[in-house]
Amino acid sequence: MIRLSNIHFSYKSGDFNLSIPDLRVEAGEKVGVVGPSGSGKTTLLNLVAGILTPEKGSVCINEMEINCQNDTTRRDFRITNIGFIFQDFGLLDYLDVKDNILHPYRITGALKLNNDVRDRADKLAIQMGIDDKLNRHPSALSHGERQRVAICRALLPGPKLVLADEATGNLDPKNKVHILELLFKNVDKHDATLLAVTHDQELLPYFDKVINFNDFLREETL
Amino acid sequence: MSIRSVLILFLFIFAMPLQGMAEKKITIYTVNYPLTYFAERIGGDLVNVVFPAPSNVDPAFWMPDKATIREYQKADLIILNGAGYEKWTKKVSLPMLRVVDTSKAFKDKLIHIETDVTHSHGPSGDHSHGGTAFTTWLDFSQAVQQAEAIYKAFSRKLPANTTDFSNNLESLKKDLLELDAQMTVMSTNKPGLSLVASHPIYQYMARRYNLNLKMVMWEPDADPGESEWKHLHELVNAHPAGWMIWEEEPLPKSVKRLQDMNIKSQVFSPCFSKPQKGNFLSVMQQNIENMGAILK
Amino acid sequence: MDSFYLAWRYLSYTKVKTFILVGCITIIAVLPLTLEILLDESERQLTLRAESSPLLIGAKGSALDLVMNSLYFADEVPETIAMEALEQVMDTDLAAPIPLFVRFKARDFPIVGTSLDYFDFRNLQFAQGEKFVMLGQCVIGAKVARKLNLEPGDHIVSSPETLFNLAGVYPLKMKITGVLAPTHSADDLAVFVDIPTAWVIDGLGHGHQDVAKTTDNTVILKKEKNNVTANAKLMQYTEITEENIDSFHLHGDPAAFPLTAVLVVPYDEKSGTILQGRYLENETPYQIVQPKEVIDTLMANIFKIRNVLDAVIMLVGTATLLALVLVFSLSLRLREQEIEVIFKLGCSRATIAWLLGAEILIIVLISAVFCGGFMALVQYYDQELVRQLFI
Incomplete structure (x- = not known):
C-alpha cells in the first residue's frame, strides 16, 4: 500500500509546486495517473520512488516512511522493491537484451546475480515474447520489443511496486494496448502494484483507478 | 741467529722456486728446426717450444692439418721464418699480434728468385723454389738477427724475464757469430772458387761468404736423371766446379758419377728438421768442417 | 556488482572510441619511454665501445665516420688506408695494431675483416664452434646466428657491394666455423672474417677454379619440373x-x-701519447683518433637533441591528455540519460562514478599492456633499433 499525506514539494528553481494532501493506492491496484504536461505526474513517481524528497508530508510504502530513510536505504529499497519503466525505455545500447534485463543486478550489491536469477530472466523473456532476441542489442529491436525488455528489467527483481512513466508513449496504438495488457498480466502475476503515468485517454479504462492531475486531486474510481 | 730469522730464511728459500713456478710457461710454436733451436736457447725453461712438423717432411712445403693449425692459433707466440718460408700461413688464419716474422729486420735484403720450376720430392709432393729465397739462417749474421727477433718477442711477452732472455741471447749470438767468423775467414782462402750445389737453398750463404755457387735441382736420395746430368755437364763447362755441396748425404752412385766428372761431394745441411744426433750448432760445426775440406 | 563487466561491455561496444583512446594513451606513454630506452642504449653502446x-x-676525413664504421660497423665506409699503416704501427713497437676492413655485407650484416687478435682484444667468447682456420671461413655474431638460424658448418654468402656491381666481384660463400656468445654490442651483428678473406671479397684475391652453382634455395622463386625461376638475388x-x-x-x-682502419692498442699510456704525436704531422695520409673523444x-x-625532444614530447603529451579529457x-554528456536511468534504478552516484572509473581503468590497463608489450619489443630490439636509427 502506498500512502502520501500532506505532501508539499517544490523544485529549487521555484517555478513548480506540488501539494498532495492525501493519496492512497492499495496493494495490487493498477492506477493510472493523467494530467497535462508539467502538472507533476513524473514528480509524483519520483516522490514515491524516494528519488525526490518532499519538503513536507510523508510517503509511506507498506508502512515504511521512505522520505525519512537515508540515501542508501532508499536506493536499496528502490532497486529491490520498485520496478521502473520509462517512456524512452532507458535501455543501454551497449548491453544486449539479456544483459539489459539483468542490469539492476550488476549495479548494486543489494541484488545477487545467480543462476536462479538468470533462469527467471529467461522465463520472463519467454513470457514477454522476446526470448529469441536475448543476444541482440536494443538498437536492433522495434519500439515494442524494447519496451518489453524494459518491462522484463523492471519485473525481474520481483518488485512490489511498478512505476511506469509514459510506458506506452512511444508506441503505435496497436502496440500500446498490447504492451499494457502484457504489463498488467505480469504485474498481476507478481502481485505488484502499478502506478502508471499516461496522457493517453484511451488507456484509462484499463486501470483500476485513475488519478487525474487536471482537477487535483480528484480520484476517479472506475 | 734467532728462530724468527731462520723461519724467514726458510720461507724465502721455499717461496722463491714457488714464485717462479707460479708463472706459467709460455707456449711457442715454430715453423722449422733452426728457429726451434734459437727459441729453446733463448727461452730456456721459461718457454715450451713446439715444432709440430713431422721430421720426414721439409717444413718449407709442409701443410699442417686443421688440428695443428688450431694449436698454432692457441700458442702464445708463433715464430715464423718469413721470406716466404712457411707458405701455408698464407692460407690460414693466425693471430697477427702473436706472429713473429724473424726475417723482418732484413726484409729489404731478401733474395728474389726469377725462375719458377716445380719439382717433386718427399711426401709433400710438387713444390717450387720460385719467389723469395728462404734459407735465411745459413747466413749466420741473419741467423743472429732472427734470434734477436725471437728475443724481442719473448721479452715483450714475459718482461720480467728479460734479463734471462738477454743472457741466453748473448750466449746464442756468441755461438752464431763464431760460426759466421769461421765461414768468413774460410771463404777468404780461396776467393771465387767455383762450386755447385745440389739444391737452390744456399743463396744467402753464397752471398754472405762470397761463394761462387751455382745451384741445380737435385735430390740427395734420388738419381737426378740423364737430362740433369747433361745440364750439369753444360754448367761445369762454363763454371768449372770441383765440388758439389749437398743438403744431405747423397747416393753413392751419384757420388761416384760426380767423381768421374772430377767433382767431389760434400754435405752442408740446412738443418730444416731436428737432426737425429746433436743439434743445430753441432750440425753447423760439422758443415763448416766439411766446407773446410773444400776451402782449405 | 559487475562494474568491470559493464565497463568492458561499454568499451567493446564502442570499439573505435576505445581504440583511439587506448592508442592515444599508449602513444603518449610509449614515446618518451622508447626514446629513453633507445638513447640510453645508444649511449651505452657508443660509450662502452668507445672507451674500450x-x-x-x-684515412684523413671524418673522424666520426671512421669511429662509427670501425667500432659499430656502420654503413658509412671511410676512405681506405693501406695495410702498410698497420706495419708502421707494428714497427714503432709502441702499440698492438689490429686491422679492420669493414666494407662488405652478408645478408645485411656487416662483414668485419680483421685478425684473430680482435677476438682476444674484445674478449669474445664462442657459444658454438671455433675461430676460423682457413681462408674463406667466417665466425658470426650471436644475433646473426639467431636471425638467420645459422650454426657452425653452415654457409653465408657475401652480398655484392651494389646490385649493379655484378661485373666485378663474385660474392664469396663462406663457411661458418663458430658462433660468438652474445655481447650486446655491434659484434653480435657482425660476420667476422680473416683480413685476407675480406680482400678476396674485395676482388684482390681469387682462385683458378670455376664458381659454384647455387644450392641456396632462397634465390629460387619458383621451381617447376623443367624450369627454375630465380629471383634477382x-x-x-x-x-x-x-x-x-x-x-x-x-x-x-x-x-x-x-x-x-687500424685499431691501435698502445702498450702503455706513454706509448699511446708518443704514437699520437707521430700522426700529428701533415705529411702523413693517416689520422689517429681517440674514439672516446669523438663519441663524447x-x-x-x-x-x-634529447632535451628538445623531451620538451616536445611533454607538450604533445599534455595536448593529448587534454584532448582525452x-x-x-x-562522452559523459552523451551518456547523461543513461546515467540518469541507472540512478533511478537505484544506483548511487558513487557507483556510477566507479563504473566510469572502471572504464578509464580498463583503458589505462589496456594501454599499459600495449605499452609494456611495445617496450618489451623495444628493449628486445634496442640494439638493432639503435643501430638503425643512430648508428
Whole structure:
C-alpha cells in the first residue's frame, strides 16, 4: 500500500509546486495517473520512488516512511522493491537484451546475480515474447520489443511496486494496448502494484483507478 | 741467529722456486728446426717450444692439418721464418699480434728468385723454389738477427724475464757469430772458387761468404736423371766446379758419377728438421768442417 | 556488482572510441619511454665501445665516420688506408695494431675483416664452434646466428657491394666455423672474417677454379619440373674449399692492400701519447683518433637533441591528455540519460562514478599492456633499433 499525506514539494528553481494532501493506492491496484504536461505526474513517481524528497508530508510504502530513510536505504529499497519503466525505455545500447534485463543486478550489491536469477530472466523473456532476441542489442529491436525488455528489467527483481512513466508513449496504438495488457498480466502475476503515468485517454479504462492531475486531486474510481 | 730469522730464511728459500713456478710457461710454436733451436736457447725453461712438423717432411712445403693449425692459433707466440718460408700461413688464419716474422729486420735484403720450376720430392709432393729465397739462417749474421727477433718477442711477452732472455741471447749470438767468423775467414782462402750445389737453398750463404755457387735441382736420395746430368755437364763447362755441396748425404752412385766428372761431394745441411744426433750448432760445426775440406 | 563487466561491455561496444583512446594513451606513454630506452642504449653502446677502443688510425676525413664504421660497423665506409699503416704501427713497437676492413655485407650484416687478435682484444667468447682456420671461413655474431638460424658448418654468402656491381666481384660463400656468445654490442651483428678473406671479397684475391652453382634455395622463386625461376638475388659466387684453396692467392703487394682502419692498442699510456704525436704531422695520409673523444662530442649533441625532444614530447603529451579529457567529458554528456536511468534504478552516484572509473581503468590497463608489450619489443630490439636509427 502506498500512502502520501500532506505532501508539499517544490523544485529549487521555484517555478513548480506540488501539494498532495492525501493519496492512497492499495496493494495490487493498477492506477493510472493523467494530467497535462508539467502538472507533476513524473514528480509524483519520483516522490514515491524516494528519488525526490518532499519538503513536507510523508510517503509511506507498506508502512515504511521512505522520505525519512537515508540515501542508501532508499536506493536499496528502490532497486529491490520498485520496478521502473520509462517512456524512452532507458535501455543501454551497449548491453544486449539479456544483459539489459539483468542490469539492476550488476549495479548494486543489494541484488545477487545467480543462476536462479538468470533462469527467471529467461522465463520472463519467454513470457514477454522476446526470448529469441536475448543476444541482440536494443538498437536492433522495434519500439515494442524494447519496451518489453524494459518491462522484463523492471519485473525481474520481483518488485512490489511498478512505476511506469509514459510506458506506452512511444508506441503505435496497436502496440500500446498490447504492451499494457502484457504489463498488467505480469504485474498481476507478481502481485505488484502499478502506478502508471499516461496522457493517453484511451488507456484509462484499463486501470483500476485513475488519478487525474487536471482537477487535483480528484480520484476517479472506475 | 734467532728462530724468527731462520723461519724467514726458510720461507724465502721455499717461496722463491714457488714464485717462479707460479708463472706459467709460455707456449711457442715454430715453423722449422733452426728457429726451434734459437727459441729453446733463448727461452730456456721459461718457454715450451713446439715444432709440430713431422721430421720426414721439409717444413718449407709442409701443410699442417686443421688440428695443428688450431694449436698454432692457441700458442702464445708463433715464430715464423718469413721470406716466404712457411707458405701455408698464407692460407690460414693466425693471430697477427702473436706472429713473429724473424726475417723482418732484413726484409729489404731478401733474395728474389726469377725462375719458377716445380719439382717433386718427399711426401709433400710438387713444390717450387720460385719467389723469395728462404734459407735465411745459413747466413749466420741473419741467423743472429732472427734470434734477436725471437728475443724481442719473448721479452715483450714475459718482461720480467728479460734479463734471462738477454743472457741466453748473448750466449746464442756468441755461438752464431763464431760460426759466421769461421765461414768468413774460410771463404777468404780461396776467393771465387767455383762450386755447385745440389739444391737452390744456399743463396744467402753464397752471398754472405762470397761463394761462387751455382745451384741445380737435385735430390740427395734420388738419381737426378740423364737430362740433369747433361745440364750439369753444360754448367761445369762454363763454371768449372770441383765440388758439389749437398743438403744431405747423397747416393753413392751419384757420388761416384760426380767423381768421374772430377767433382767431389760434400754435405752442408740446412738443418730444416731436428737432426737425429746433436743439434743445430753441432750440425753447423760439422758443415763448416766439411766446407773446410773444400776451402782449405 | 559487475562494474568491470559493464565497463568492458561499454568499451567493446564502442570499439573505435576505445581504440583511439587506448592508442592515444599508449602513444603518449610509449614515446618518451622508447626514446629513453633507445638513447640510453645508444649511449651505452657508443660509450662502452668507445672507451674500450683506445685509438684508431684511418684515412684523413671524418673522424666520426671512421669511429662509427670501425667500432659499430656502420654503413658509412671511410676512405681506405693501406695495410702498410698497420706495419708502421707494428714497427714503432709502441702499440698492438689490429686491422679492420669493414666494407662488405652478408645478408645485411656487416662483414668485419680483421685478425684473430680482435677476438682476444674484445674478449669474445664462442657459444658454438671455433675461430676460423682457413681462408674463406667466417665466425658470426650471436644475433646473426639467431636471425638467420645459422650454426657452425653452415654457409653465408657475401652480398655484392651494389646490385649493379655484378661485373666485378663474385660474392664469396663462406663457411661458418663458430658462433660468438652474445655481447650486446655491434659484434653480435657482425660476420667476422680473416683480413685476407675480406680482400678476396674485395676482388684482390681469387682462385683458378670455376664458381659454384647455387644450392641456396632462397634465390629460387619458383621451381617447376623443367624450369627454375630465380629471383634477382641469383648470381654466381665463389667458394674457397679445401680443393681449391691452393689456387687462391692475392694479387699485388700485401702492404698496399686496403683497410678501413687500424685499431691501435698502445702498450702503455706513454706509448699511446708518443704514437699520437707521430700522426700529428701533415705529411702523413693517416689520422689517429681517440674514439672516446669523438663519441663524447657526439653524445653531447645527442643530449642537446634529447632535451628538445623531451620538451616536445611533454607538450604533445599534455595536448593529448587534454584532448582525452575532452573526449571523455563529451562522452559523459552523451551518456547523461543513461546515467540518469541507472540512478533511478537505484544506483548511487558513487557507483556510477566507479563504473566510469572502471572504464578509464580498463583503458589505462589496456594501454599499459600495449605499452609494456611495445617496450618489451623495444628493449628486445634496442640494439638493432639503435643501430638503425643512430648508428
